Amino acid sequence: MATPASAPESAPLSPAAHLPDLYTIESPELRAAVSLRTPIHFTDAGEPYLPLPAPHENFYLSPMRQSDLPGDMAMMNDIRVVRSVHGPPFPNPLISAQRHLVRQRDLVAALFASYASGTFRPAASSPFFVLRERQPSGPDAYVGQVSIGPDPGAARVSPINDQWEAWRSHGVFDMGAALNVAYHRRGVASAAVRVLLEDWAIPQMGATEIHASAYVSNVASVRLWEKHGFVEEKGKRGVVSVPEAKGGGEEENCLLVWRLKE
Numbered sequence: 001m002a003t004p005a006s007a008p009e010s011a012p013l014s015p016a017a018h019l020p021d022l023y024t025i026e027s028p029e030l031r032a033a034v035s036l037r038t039p040i041h042f043t044d045a046g047e048p049y050l051p052l053p054a055p056h057e058n059f060y061l062s063p064m065r066q067s068d069l070p071g072d073m074a075m076m077n078d079i080r081v082v083r084s085v086h087g088p089p090f091p092n093p094l095i096s097a098q099r100h101l102v103r104q105r106d107l108v109a110a111l112f113a114s115y116a117s118g119t120f121r122p123a124a125s126s127p128f129f130v131l132r133e134r135q136p137s138g139p140d141a142y143v144g145q146v147s148i149g150p151d152p153g154a155a156r157v158s159p160i161n162d163q164w165e166a167w168r169s170h171g172v173f174d175m176g177a178a179l180n181v182a183y184h185r186r187g188v189a190s191a192a193v194r195v196l197l198e199d200w201a202i203p204q205m206g207a208t209e210i211h212a213s214a215y216v217s218n219v220a221s222v223r224l225w226e227k228h229g230f231v232e233e234k235g236k237r238g239v240v241s242v243p244e245a246k247g248g249g250e251e252e253n254c255l256l257v258w259r260l261k262e
Contacts, residue, residue, distance in 0.1 A: 014094075016101040021066040022047045023108050023127075030116055037120045039199040048108070050128045050199060056191045061128035061146065064104040068130055071142030071180075072097045080181050083246050084218045086253075090245045104129055107149075122167055122206040125149040131179070131192050144179030146192040148201050151211060157233055158209050158259045168206035168260075175201075175212045175258075177224070185220070193228055197258070208260040215240070215251040222254065230256035 024046035025031050031042050040048045041060075049062040064072075075081055076092040089096065108127035114120070131143040151174035160170050175196070177189050201207040212230055214221040216237070226232075236255040242248055 014098045016066065016098045019066060019101065019105055023063045023105060025112060034115050038204060050195055052191045052195055056188055058134045059131060059143065059188055059191065061131055061192060061195065063108045063127045064101050064130050066101065067139070068142055069094070069097050069101065075144060075178065075180050078181065079246065081178055084215050084221065085178050086213055090243060121204055122169060123204045126196060126200055126205070128196070128200065131188065142180070143183050143188065144177065146177045146189065146196055148173055148175045148196050148210065154211055156209055157257055160208070164208060164260070168208055170208065173201065173205065173207050173210045175210050190224055190227060193224065197228055202260065210258040212256045213253055214256065216254050217251060222256070225256040228258065230258045233257050
């Protein structure tokens, strides 16, 4: 008698499977209170977002969605994008994107729980992580990621000003950006960085020092940060070994630092 074939293994359950596609705020009272005290806008569905100014008014930053996973996977597995991005594995497995979604959803939930309790600042981080472009028809396009959050392992390099408001953070934040190649050299990343910096990090998170890293050879990335007041920290250059999967070799890396000048 022939041995029956074993049943195929089912795909592992996503750690983000329990999450709805969008994070939304149903309460009109909470939406009104948040809109009054912060730069956050809401879509008709109740999803929070930060708009970009003209001439990029079709773009906005919002929390990560379940439906972003294919776009996130495609971008983070595009060697043209990740060759100069520090940290993420390459190829980037789906489970990494799913876990990232869980972490991002926790951030936005914690932020709005704080708002619901009456605490509006400082915000611990930014859940407005994904940059999108509105489309005339169909779903909005996934453009990329622009992030800022605390970096507890980073050493502060600028003095603390005793005149800063007491609520301001004395810690260090880290900022980064990665966009689909179709949106490179269009000024979109710069506009998104400006919004996160001027509308969110300074007035809502209380940031006083922000770090960004870039390969010295990645001139466009270095110029992006310098345009927004980041200055290379002299003596902090180092050599980074690039994984073989990303092409191998070594790259000289620099640290750029933004400091609150108030």
